[in-house]
Amino acid sequence: MRLLLAVSAVAALAGCTTVNTARIPKGSQPGELFVTTGDLKEPYTSLGIIQATRRAPIFLGWIDAGGTDLDDALADLIPEARNMGGDGIINLRFEQIQYPPLGRALMVLFFFVPLPGEVNVTGEVVRLGAPGYGRPPPGAPAGQRRY
Amino acid sequence: MRNHGCWSLAAVAAAGFALAGCGVVVKGGPLSGRPDPGRGIYLSTGGSPRPFRTLGFTEIRGYGVNVAGIADVGDAALDGTVRGKLVEVAAQMGGDAVINIEFLDENPSTPVERISAASSVISGAQTGRPQIETKDRWVTVTGEIVKFVGK
Amino acid sequence: MRKLVAPAVLASLFALSGCTIVNSAQLPSDRSGQQIFLTSGDIPEPYLSLGIVQGTRSGVRLAGFFDPAGTDLQTGLRDVLIPQIREMGGDGAINVRYHMTQYTPWTQVVGLIFFFIPLPTSVTVSGEVVKLRR
Numbered sequence: 023m024r025l026l027l028a029v030s031a032v033a034a035l036a037g038c039t040t041v042n043t044a045r046i047p048k049g050s051q052p053g054e055l056f057v058t059t060g061d062l063k064e065p066y067t068s069l070g071i072i073q074a075t076r077r078a079p080i081f082l083g084w085i086d087a088g089g090t091d092l093d094d095a096l097a098d099l100i101p102e103a104r105n106m107g108g109d110g111i112i113n114l115r116f117e118q119i120q121y122p123p124l125g126r127a128l129m130v131l132f133f134f135v136p137l138p139g140e141v142n143v144t145g146e147v148v149r150l151g152a153p154g155y156g157r158p159p160p161g162a163p164a165g166q167r168r169y
Numbered sequence: 170m171r172n173h174g175c176w177s178l179a180a181v182a183a184a185g186f187a188l189a190g191c192g193v194v195v196k197g198g199p200l201s202g203r204p205d206p207g208r209g210i211y212l213s214t215g216g217s218p219r220p221f222r223t224l225g226f227t228e229i230r231g232y233g234v235n236v237a238g239i240a241d242v243g244d245a246a247l248d249g250t251v252r253g254k255l256v257e258v259a260a261q262m263g264g265d266a267v268i269n270i271e272f273l274d275e276n277p278s279t280p281v282e283r284i285s286a287a288s289s290v291i292s293g294a295q296t297g298r299p300q301i302e303t304k305d306r307w308v309t310v311t312g313e314i315v316k317f318v319g320k
Numbered sequence: 321m322r323k324l325v326a327p328a329v330l331a332s333l334f335a336l337s338g339c340t341i342v343n344s345a346q347l348p349s350d351r352s353g354q355q356i357f358l359t360s361g362d363i364p365e366p367y368l369s370l371g372i373v374q375g376t377r378s379g380v381r382l383a384g385f386f387d388p389a390g391t392d393l394q395t396g397l398r399d400v401l402i403p404q405i406r407e408m409g410g411d412g413a414i415n416v417r418y419h420m421t422q423y424t425p426w427t428q429v430v431g432l433i434f435f436f437i438p439l440p441t442s443v444t445v446s447g448e449v450v451k452l453r454r
Binding site: 060061062063064065066067068069070071072073074075076077078088089090094095098099102106112113115142144145146148152 | 191192193194195196197198199200201202203204213214215216247251271272273274276277279
Binding site for chain 3: 268
């Protein structure tokens with residue numbers, strides 16, 4: 023009974039908005055890949071498209087042992103992009119299954135039923151500069167970033 | 170006592186492997202770069218390198234099947250839909266490029282899922298009842314088809 | 321006979337496994353002002369944002385193939401989004417996103433056979449309505 027009251031109290035006070043954030047590298051450190059949800063105006067070579075998916079059960083509403091949040095998917099994506107020879111990832115898109123606090127609190131009661139967790143992150147891996155096309159077009163930024 | 174310890178270790182190792190094998194990365198081939206190489210239909214997840222006129226929009230969903238965790242058959246591959254079908258549709262519409270391409274491989278198999286499917290084949294073969302696990306696979310791609318204008 | 325079952329199942333799987341569904345909407349437009357423009361990206365010129373809009377049209381597919389409610393991309397963009405843009409006084413929409421229910425030909429054939437069971441279908445379109453500052 024006390025557990026039920028506690029869970030109900032958590033649920034009542036928790037609200038219905040779930041927020042997830044992840045820090046993305048800016049590429050400002052030497053050797054660091056840059057990641058952006060935007061496009062790139064300067065010359066680049068496309069190395070390919072890439073997607074990272076993580077899928078694992080979430081126990082007791084909150085225990086995400088398999089790592090199905092944005093940070094974990096980026097941690098998978100960035101080394102792969104580096105292995106492809108990329109300087110950065112552009113047009114990053116992402117989605118993660120998000121549960122409201124009430125739903126998570128209910129799973130504490132129904133502890134034998136794990137919640138499915140999943141995150142998908144996609145993007146295009148690029149290398150700055152376009153060596154295959156000769157010199158960069160006129161009007162290219164004078165100080166191009168080097169990584 | 171020793172056996173209990175070994176089983177506990179095995180269980181922990183299996184759990185560790187299971188949780189580590191929950192991620193998968195899928196890749197597709199290169200798209201067009203910038204500036205426009207001028208070879209074939211220009212493809213980009215970003216905008217257009219030149220002024221354009223929009224011709225239309227397309228959504229493509231490729232369906233395939235993963236058999237026994239080993240073989241992927243069908244059209245649920247990023248390259249086939251993005252660099253194959255999308256280019257075909259753009260050409261049919263008379264387009265020069267597909268921009269703002271978005272793509273999603275809806276359910277790639279994680280290493281854990283692949284091993285589980287493969288092991289059920291093996292265990293089925295051992296018991297004399299062959300069991301081939303299949304899984305529906307889907308890839309969705311969208312893009313805006315444009316025609317370059319001006320020079 | 322039993323020995324043929326597994327290979328037959330496998331062969332059927334291979335035969336039915338490849339399948340790509342393509343849906344397109346032909347809506348030529350540009351920012352000349354002669355028609356409402358739609359683009360899935362941004363635009364380089366100044367604009368006033370009038371708001372964001374999302375529209376969904378839902379219906380059923382009868383006998384697997386008939387879509388009386390019009391839940392395809394063409395109808396969704398032309399009949400749901402564009403009228404809304406006009407109503408808001410916009411010149412067009414940027415960052416347009418769209419998604420429609422897509423069934424494989426196999427599912428559509430099953431829908432035809434079991435014609436008394438309609439298939440749920442819908443199209444969702446969204447974007448930011450803008451007015452060009454000219």
